[in-house]
Amino acid sequence: MRGFKTAKRKKKPWRRVIRNPMRKRQSEILSPEFFRFRKIKLAYYSVPSALKAEKEPILFFHANGFSALTYSPIYEDLSKAGYPVYALDFMGHGLSEATDEFRDWYFFRDQVLAFLDHLGLESVFGVGHSLGGASVLLAASNDIKQRFRKLAVLDPTVLTPLTSNLLYFVPNPLAKLADKRRAVFKNLQVVERSYRMMPMYKRWQPKSFQAYLKSAFRIRSDGQFELCLPPKIEAQIFRGLRPGHWKNYRILRQQILVLSATRSDVTPPSACRKLTRNNLESAYFRHSDGSHFFPMEDPSWVSNHITRFLSGEENQGKRKYETIS
Template sequence: MNAPEQTTAVQSPAAVADEFLSRSLGWASNAGGGPTLRGRRFDRPGPTLHFVHGNGFCGGVYWPFLRQLNTRYGLFCHDIEGHGASDAPARFSGVRNVIRRIEPIIREQQLDRAAPLIGIGHSFGAALTLRAAAANPGLFRALVLLDPIVMPPATWFGIKLLSAFGRNPMSRAALRRRTRWSSVDEVLQRLHGRGIYTGWRDDALRCFAAHATRDLDGKRELCCPPRIEAKIFESPVYPWPAFAQIDCPVLLVYGRSSYDFVPVSARRAHGINPAIDVVEVDGGHCFMQEHPDTSATLVLQWLAAQDLSPGTARP
């Protein structure tokens, strides 16, 4: 595995994390019914990116990557239920309901007036974005899917079967996850170089500590309850009809060291829809936290190739 990308920004990791809030406006919505959802928005004229995060994360976790896109594009970070500052229901509402709410929130928040609106997501969020695009033709002018959790049918069925019998290993691991720390510094110390956080750049890990945990009586607590994270692991998105239904350009990027099924699914997606551009990059499932600069450059170049750069994009 390549060495973690070094921070090139002048700001310290803490300053980068703080910037996510200082440069944005908060939003809240009950559109579509269900728990109140919240997130951050960075409004600017021209094309806007609608971003959905991975399971257990939130928009702010991706700021070292997204801030480079935001220099040219508007940005709307859509935190699903139980993540970031969004309310957590007593029980996970289910994948269909989470997908169903994307379109009415976009309409209510007037993102559909963006010229144009581009859907982008990572992991579970990429799969949600794909399905929302298929269900709402014309909603997005392009999609950027970052290491999407889109499983081959046999793998998808196997996960559903394991989940039905309480044997899903990722769900069980989520339920055992530590949820509280004494401080941000302890979050950083305990997570650095471990598991999914291996190889993350310092500012990316700081953004996780700042935005995916919250203050609780002077300590830090995970924003996403383990019960919600576990249910999402038990509820993989079935993506395959959607790949044939989408009506806009798609970039699918995956990490060379990601889950074994990801490149298999990427090839299958391209076989279903040859218009999908598939790119393999260095890094794992969270390659955009390992290599924010090169990941952002790749996305910016692809959007430019689709005539979706600010100043050239058609409404």
């Protein structure tokens, strides 16, 4: 306005703004990339190393019914330790397209190998939980180029040679549960209240549960939320677990870290011993208070064992079995 002088702003001394490098990287975790696998669009996420001198990359594969981003707390720890992480959404999970045109878990093995081909990496560490663990074991045993240097599997669905043969005669009970799973909810608050009352979700760390909530559900045109993975596809995946995988597991010669838990019978101690038999630098550890979902219940325990194993600190030259308190 005329008649009034505008006060001049005092110049502040120049100062350097130090940005947190992890802030950008955390946003990058939420940015999906895509590639084609047998005409199906699959999503994946790239988590850069937080260190300048980055180590060999980790390929991470999730369990049936979850998503790549469910394991974000583990990726953060691995990134801080210098490992870039590439995490795949299996078919039908997260942002990946779904199909019912598959018969068995070799379909997921092939997704692992196609993902590795797409990335063009020549040497990697393979990590997987449950379905993801079994799939990365199958992939490593069938990878002609031998690109998997080490494997870390978290309660992989391998059972034992004897119990897996029971699948010839007994239907997988998890398939029946998946068939009955509720798929549509009014909002995510309803999902959280409902799921947090279930035993399998009660012990999850809040960050893991929120990561799952935001990546395993999608909003519909009517404003409601639904599971990204249709229950019928989840059930079909469970039914696709067939006997015969152990002929693949037995030929593995890589160093293998097996993590399991006392409240889970998915990977019993006898299976852990069989998986680690062929390499003296392999190791297996058992969480004394964890369920099959210990990667979400105690992610720091998982990431600590993985980083120690991959760096060579974990039990070199001697197989080890440990139960923690």
